Amino acid sequence: MVVLFVVIAAACVCIIVIGTAFGFRKKSDPGILPLYQDWSSCCSSSCCCRETTETDKQNNLLVTQSSQEFFIPKEKVKVQPPSRTHSSTCPPSPTGSNSGSDSEQGSISSESTNGLFESEIGAVKPDLYAKSNDTLVLQHEKQGKVKKLGKLHFKLKFDFDKSDLNVNVIQADSLPKMDFGGSSDPYVKVFLIPDEDRKLRQTSVQRRTLNPTFNEMFKFPTTYDELQNKTLFFTVYDFDKFSRHDVIGEVKVVLREIDVSREVDVWSDLQPCTVKQAELGDLLFSLSYLPTAERLTVVVMKARNLKAMDINGSSDPYVKVSLLQNGKRLKKKKTAVRKNNRNPVWNEALVFNIPTESLKHMSLEVTVVDYDLLGHSEIIGKCDIGPLCDGTGREHWHDMLHAQRKPTAMWHTLHD
Secondary structure (H helix, E strand, O other): OHHHHHHHHHHHHHHHHHHHHHHHHHHHOHHHHHHHHHHHHHHHHOOOOOOOOHHHHHHHHHHHHHHHHOOOOOOOOOOOOOOOOOOOOOOOOOOOOOOHHHHHOOOOOOEEEOOEEEEOOEEEOHHHOOOOOOOEEEOOOOOOOOOOOOEEEEEEEEEOOOOEEEEEEEEEEOOOOOOOOOOOOEEEEEEEEOOOOOOOOEOOOOOOOOOOEEEEEEEEEOOHHHHOOOEEEEEEEEOOOOOOOEEEEEEEEEHHHOOOOOOEEEEEEOEOOOOOOOOOOEEEEEEEEEOOOOEEEEEEEEEEOOOOOOOOOOOOEEEEEEEEEOOEEEEEEEOOOOOOOOOOEEEEEEEEEOOHHHHHHEEEEEEEEEOOOOOOOEEEEEEEEOOOOOOHHHHHHHHHHHOOOOOEEEEEEOEO
16 A cells, blocks of 8 residues: 555656646747647637737727728819808809809809909909000091002000110011012111101111011110100112112101000001102212211212203203201202203212201202203202101101211102
């Protein structure tokens, strides 16, 4: 009995030692970990699974909510903006009620009151904006049948910052045929009368066209108040290399009748030159002014196709040049007589002393006279040269002032 008791006790001690050693290794020795895991899985399969802790549940909930908040849909979703109240209501739809699309779109409503458009961004005043599409058409009184000479297009605007009148010559349209080839070589000269600035302003020549485009800008320094007493002239010429340039027509603009404080777009019919084109012949002479000596020189060169004044079908011409101040004759000089000649040549210089400050008040009257020994000498024709004259007379005077010290020659058609 004693022996059996000892054996049983030793066996129990051995079982306890072995069990203790096994439990320690199970938790600390990595080699036993797979066995522990297998045991855990086995326990879970036999309805002895672990209960989920409260912390694990909260973590799972946070993860689920986070994935839903940052979900981005693939399709565009219309978002309704917050409603606004406006001072005015939207116009009703044709069916009597506002459509759904109108309610979904945000818009700024406006209301017109006395020409002012009120909105949430402020008041808009249309009168402050110049209408760029406005075009002024100059009307002219028609006296009988007038030959159509075409039209001229230009723009005018006064620059208050620089105190300049800006003149933009844009184009001409439907000009008459002046050359044998059925075309013309037009250009435009611009004059401001009276003008203290003696600079010549002329566009380039457009070859072989009846509808030239220029697009050239010219500036006239002057004040806005002085502008009210001035007149703007546009003269269109046909360029000819071997003879005098023919005047096609002109446009006269009285500036006090047009508001040039903002840009004015103007179309105007070309009018015939006020100088009569009579068949009395042409005269060629040059002008030059020397400021240092205050001397004006007129060189009478030649004439052509003068009117026959004598019974034998010829003439005995000479040229008389008169110096006028404000229309009053001051001096006169004349050339020699050329006997029996309708195409005389003179090449004679006639000199006048004129102070520079008085030049703007001066003009010349050039007269071709048929000399008669027994009777009264008859006037064949004449032409006027000066700042207030018309056509080539004004042009020649401006050319002389622009090219001082250099002679400028030009053909002039004689008139009654």
